[in-house]
Amino acid sequence: MEEKQSNLCVSADVTNSEELLQLAESLGPKICMLKTHADILEDYTSAFIQNMQALAEKHNFLIFEDHKFADIGNTVKRQYDGGLYQISSWSHIVNAHAVPGPGVVKGLSAVGKPLGRGCLLIAQMSCQGTLAAGEYTKAAVQMAEEHSDSVMGFICGSKLTERPEFIHMTPGVQMQAGGKSDCTHGYTVHAFSGTSFVVVTRGAPSYTDCTPEGEACTVSDQEIQRFV
Numbered sequence: 001m002e003e004k005q006s007n008l009c010v011s012a013d014v015t016n017s018e019e020l021l022q023l024a025e026s027l028g029p030k031i032c033m034l035k036t037h038a039d040i041l042e043d044y045t046s047a048f049i050q051n052m053q054a055l056a057e058k059h060n061f062l063i064f065e066d067h068k069f070a071d072i073g074n075t076v077k078r079q080y081d082g083g084l085y086q087i088s089s090w091s092h093i094v095n096a097h098a099v100p101g102p103g104v105v106k107g108l109s110a111v112g113k114p115l116g117r118g119c120l121l122i123a124q125m126s127c128q129g130t131l132a133a134g135e136y137t138k139a140a141v142q143m144a145e146e147h148s149d150s151v152m153g154f155i156c157g158s159k160l161t162e163r164p165e166f167i168h169m170t171p172g173v174q175m176q177a178g179g180k181s182d183c184t185h186g187y188t189v190h191a192f193s194g195t196s197f198v199v200v201t202r203g204a205p206s207y208t209d210c211t212p213e214g215e216a217c218t219v220s221d222q223e224i225q226r227f228v
Contacts (some may be wrong), residue, residue, distance in 0.1 A: 001032050003060065003195075009033035009199045011066075017048040024052060028059030035064045035171075035199055038085050049090045056092075065091035068122065070099055073107030081111045088112055089140050095120040095155055097132075098140035102147060109150035118152040123160055126172050132165065153210070159195065167196035 001007050008031045012023050020041070024034055034056070038044055040069055055061050065087050069076045076096070080088045082123050087094060088111045096104045098121050110121050123140035125132040132140075144151040153167030160168065 004032050006030060006032050007197050008036055009064065009169070011035045013037055015039070015040050015042050017043050017045070018169040018227070021048070021055065021183070022056040024059070026059075028055055028061055029203075031061050032061075033062045033064050033197060034067050036091075036210040037066055039067070043083070053090055055156050058142050064093040064095075066095055068097060069104055069108060070092065070097040071102055071104065073103035073110075076100075076107040077111055078106050080081050084116055088115055088117060092187070093120065093152070095122055097122050098136070098143050102143060103145065105147045105150050108146070113150060116225055119150060120153050120167075120169060122149055123154040124156040124158070127155060153196065169199060170195040170196040171199040185189060 010023070010027050010031050010033075012020050012021065012034055014020050014121065020036065027034070036052075040047070045206065052063065065085075067079075067087060070077060071079070080094065093111070094108065096108060097118060098104075105119065105121070109115075112119060115173055121144050122132060123137045123141050123144075124130075137156075137160065140154070144166060145161070145163065148163075148165055151166070153169060155171060156168050158168075159164075
C-alpha cells in the first residue's frame with residue numbers, strides 16, 4: 001500500500017486460469033492485492049500458480065486466496081498445506097470463519113506463520129440473512145485480539161477495533177449499487193469508512209470485455225482515485 005499508494009484489491013472471480021493471468025497482468029500495476037478463488041478454476045495446474053507468483057512479484061502485489069476456512073484445526077492444516085491446491089505455498093493471505101473457534105486460527109497459524117503468511121477473520125458479511133453480525137462479530141474481534149500473533153485483521157464492512165495491528169478489508173465494493181444477487185446491497189464506493197483495503201468486485205473492471213492486450217481490463221486512474 002505504501003509503495004504503490006493504493007489500497008485497492010480486485011476480486012477475480014473467474015473460472016479460467018488464462019483469463020485470471022490476463023487480469024493479473026493488466027491490473028497488477030495498480031493494485032496492492034489480488035483476491036482469488038482457486039477452487040472455482042476449471043483448469044487449475046501448478047504451472048498456473050507459478051505464472052501467478054511471477055506476476056505478483058513483477059507487479060508487487062499480494063495474492064489473497066478467498067478460501068474461507070471453517071473446520072477444526074487439524075483439518076484446516078491439511079487443507080492449507082496439502083491437497084490439490086497447496087494454498088500455503090503460494091497465497092500470501094487467507095481468511096477463515098470464526099465459527100470453529102480458536103482451533104481454526106491455531107491450525108492455519110501452524111502452517112502459515114513459519115512462511116510469513118497472513119490470516120483474516122471473517123467478522124461481517126454483506127449477504128442477505130448473514131449470521132456474521134452483532135454478537136458474532138464481537139466474538140470474532142475478541143478471538144482476533146486474543147490471537148493477534150496469528151490474525152492480521154478482518155473481513156468486514158466497517159472499522160471494528162482501534163488496535164493498529166489489525167487491518168480492515170471491505171469486500172464487495174462496487175462503483176454502482178447492485179451486483180451479486182445473494183447480497184442485500186454490497187458496498188458502494190461511498191458506503192464504507194475506516195477500512196484499510198477495499199475489494200472491488202464485478203462492477204469495476206469489465207471481465208467479459210477484455211481484449212487480448214488487456215486494454216479493457218484496466219481500472220481507470222479516476223476510478224482508483226475514488227478508492228485511494
